[in-house]
Amino acid sequence: MPRPERTAAILVAAGRGLRAGAGGPKQYREIGGQTVIFRAMEAFCRHPDVFAVQPVVNPDDAAIFNEAVAGLRHQPPTNGGVTRQASVHAGLEALAAEKPDIVLIHDAARPFVTSAVISRAIDAAGRTGAAVPAIPVTDTIKQVGDTGNVEATPERARLRIAQTPQAFRFDVILDAHRRAARDGRSDFTDDAALAEWAGLTVATFEGDPANMKLTTPEDFAREEARLAAQLGDIRTGTGYDVHAFGDGDHLMLCGVRVPHVRGFLAHSDGDVGLHALVDAILGALADGDIGSHFPPSDPQWKGAASDKFLKYAVDRVAARGGRIANLEVTMICERPKIGPLRDTMRARIAEITGLNISRVAVKATTSERLGFTGREEGIAATASATIRLPWNDKGWGE
C-alpha cells in the first residue's frame, strides 16, 4: 500500500573526507567496485516511497559526481556549504519547491543503508515528526576534560549511536535550519541536535550496525575486506565462437567496427569476440549459453548489435549479487591485425560491461596459416570470465 505522504531524500556529499586520507573526497572512491555515493544514493532512488532525491555536492566535484551516479534519477545537484549543517540547509532550500511532507537526510558517506532502514525512517517521521536511527552502545563511554581525565561516565543503557537517514516533517526541519542560520549557529554535527536546539522532540527508531559511516582509511580497509569475503565464491567460465566471412567491408570485433575486405556471415553482427565473452560469463554462472538466451531462430536478433548480449550477461551476474573479476578474449585470425586495435577493444568492452579496463584483456594469435582461420575463411575467438558470487548463491532458485 503506497504511503499517502510525499517523502524526499537529501544526500549530503559536499565534504572533503579529510579524515579518510589521500585519494580525493571519500564519497567518490570505490568500495566493493562501486562508488560510495552510488551505493548510498541508489538505495533512495530505488525506494518506492521516495519521490525525489536531492544531492548536495561541492562545486569542484561536478564532473566526478555525474560520472559516479550515472544511471540514477535525481534532482539537479545543489552546492553545499563549508559545514555539514550548511550543506543540509542548502539541500532543504533546493527541495522547498517540491513541497515534500517528509524529508530523509542522509550522509553520502554511509553506503550500506538498506531499504528496510529507509522504510523505518519514513514510518518514524510520519508517526513522530522527527526521528533518528539509533543503535545501542556496546562499550562504556567516558566524558573527558581538557586534561584527558575522566569527568563522568554516562549510564551506558541510555546512550545510543545516531546514524542517518534522519527523518523529519519537511516544513519543521526547514524552519529549524533557517532559524539556526539566522542565529549564527553552524556547529550542529547532526540534524537531530539542531532539531533539539529548535525545541523539537526527537524520537529514535531502530538503526542498523551495518549502516556505518566511512570516515577513516581503516573503515575503508575493513569494509572492503568484508565485501570481498561476502563474494568469496569464485567461478570461471570459458567461451568459444566462430563466424565465417562473407561479403562486406567491415567486421564487428569486440564491439569495435573494423574496416576489412570481408564481412561476417551471421544472424547477428557476428562479433565472435563478444559472443565468446557472453558464453564465458554464462558458463561461469552455469546459466546456459548465448544460443539458449538469444536463439538464432528468433528474428528479433537478426543483425543485432552484440553489445546488447554482453550487457545482458553482465546484468545476469548483477542479478545474482555477483561481480565480474576479469574478462579475457583471444582472437584467432591472420587478419585483421588485432595488436593495434587491442586497447580500443579493451576500452569498448570495459564501457559495455562497466568494468575498469584493467580487468579486461584482449589477445590474438594466428593459426600459422593452418585450418579455416589460416585460410582466412573466418575468425574464431575463445574467452574466459572469472566472477565472484555470494557464498549463498543458489543459481536461479535451483
Ligand SMILES: Nc1ccn([C@@H]2O[C@H](COP(=O)(O)OP(=O)(O)OP(=O)(O)O)[C@@H](O)[C@H]2O)c(=O)n1
Ligand atoms: N561541508 C560539508 C561537510 C560534510 N558533508 C557531508 O556530510 C557527510 C558526513 O560528514 P563527514 O563524514 O564528516 O564527511 P567529510 O566532511 O567529508 O569528512 P572529514 O570531516 O573527514 O573531512 C558526508 O557525506 C559529507 O560529504 C557535506 O555535505 N558538507
Ligand SMILES: C[C@](O)(CO)[C@H](O)COP(=O)(O)O
Ligand atoms: C550525521 C552523523 O552521521 C550522525 O552520526 C554525524 O554526526 C556526522 O558527523 P561528521 O563529523 O560530519 O562525520
